Amino acid sequence: MKPIIELRNVSKKIRNKQIIDNLSFKVMAGEVLGFLGPNGAGKTTTIRMITGLMKVSSGEIIINGTNLKQDFEKAISQIGAIVENPELYKFLTGYENLMQAARLYKGVTKEKINQVVEMVGLKDHIHNKVKTYSLGMRQRLGIALCLLHDPKVLILDEPTNGLDPAGIKEIRHYLRKLAHENNLAILVSSHLLSEMEMMCDRIAIIQNGKLVNIQRVKEEEVKTRPYFIQVDKITSALNILQDAGYEANPHEHGIEVYLEKKQVPEIIQQFVQQNILIYEVKVISKSLEDRFLEITNDKAVTSHA
Numbered sequence: 124m125k126p127i128i129e130l131r132n133v134s135k136k137i138r139n140k141q142i143i144d145n146l147s148f149k150v151m152a153g154e155v156l157g158f159l160g161p162n163g164a165g166k167t168t169t170i171r172m173i174t175g176l177m178k179v180s181s182g183e184i185i186i187n188g189t190n191l192k193q194d195f196e197k198a199i200s201q202i203g204a205i206v207e208n209p210e211l212y213k214f215l216t217g218y219e220n221l222m223q224a225a226r227l228y229k230g231v232t233k234e235k236i237n238q239v240v241e242m243v244g245l246k247d248h249i250h251n252k253v254k255t256y257s258l259g260m261r262q263r264l265g266i267a268l269c270l271l272h273d274p275k276v277l278i279l280d281e282p283t284n285g286l287d288p289a290g291i292k293e294i295r296h297y298l299r300k301l302a303h304e305n306n307l308a309i310l311v312s313s314h315l316l317s318e319m320e321m322m323c324d325r326i327a328i329i330q331n332g333k334l335v336n337i338q339r340v341k342e343e344e345v346k347t348r349p350y351f352i353q354v355d356k357i358t359s360a361l362n363i364l365q366d367a368g369y370e371a372n373p374h375e376h377g378i379e380v381y382l383e384k385k386q387v388p389e390i391i392q393q394f395v396q397q398n399i400l401i402y403e404v405k406v407i408s409k410s411l412e413d414r415f416l417e418i419t420n421d422k423a424v425t426s427h428a
């Protein structure tokens with residue numbers, strides 16, 4: 124999988140207050156990454172930086188290989204985003220809303236409009252007025268608007284706000300479909316673990332502007348488990364794992380990496396060949412929920428808030 128969004132040591136200071144602190148993560152083509160954190164953790168600020176609405180104080184943001192600072196137009200043209208609620212004309216039909224937006228872009232054909240309608244499952248309702256739509260349908264129309272210019276990245280800030288469980292399920296279905304079938308990299312933020320678990324392939328937890336954890340969700344947790352490996356050369360070990368396509372991050376005095384049991388001896392062999400000393404290998408068995416509650420100190424946010 125190819126990283127489509129990449130943050131490298133991104134920091135943001137506003138009036139001497141460190142809002143985002145050395146944040147690095149990647150969102151791959153074909154995955155939905157959840158950006159989870161309590162209120163005020165820095166999710167919106169990060170999303171505003173990725174979408175070019177706010178400048179970084181330091182660090183780099185790379186969108187599909189283009190550095191946002193070096194070629195803003197090119198980087199931004201690959202992003203579709205809903206940062207606040209989608210702006211919709213409620214007295215027009217869904218189709219008319221799409222036609223309005225299409226005028227802003229060059230070369231959006233009728234076929235393209237029909238294609239995005241199909242992608243978000245609104246075909247049967249697209250000629251009805253938006254005021255008759257449920258919140259979930261409005262979100263889906265908002266997503267269709269974002270897709271008109273063929274972005275590689277879709278970014279949605281709190282897309283489930285105000286939706287009932289059926290609406291959340293509906294959005295989840297279409298986001299997963301877009302990621303998996305159209306190979307989009309999707310970043311969604313939320314402060315609710317339960318919603319993120321329903322929607323995402325991986326979850327990145329942020330607190331006080333820092334990334335505290337990235338973990339794969341559910342199904343894949345069954346196959347792969349997070350291992351902690353304590354080594355002397357963390358960077359070399361990380362490079363070996365990441366080059367081989369493993370999801371690995373620095374963790375305390377070692378590395379956290381998602382592995383299947385049968386992959387463990389293979390990794391140890393590679394480390395030994397590269398003269399990396401291994402002091403400890405253990406499974407980190409905590410669930411995502413344990414980690415999140417621990418991280419948020421059981422305050423403000425719970426998985427069922």
Ligand SMILES: Nc1ncnc2c1ncn2[C@@H]1O[C@H](COP(=O)(O)OP(=O)(O)OP(=O)(O)O)[C@@H](O)[C@H]1O
Nearest residue numbers: 137140142160161162163164165166167168169314
């Ligand atoms: N323009 C600003 N000036 C000063 N402080 C700011 C500014 N924008 C954000 N902050 C502060 O930065 C921190 C992170 O805010 P941000 O909105 O990014 O968090 P969030 O995780 O999106 O939270 P929420 O879920 O409540 O939207 C908060 O403490 C907020 O008060």
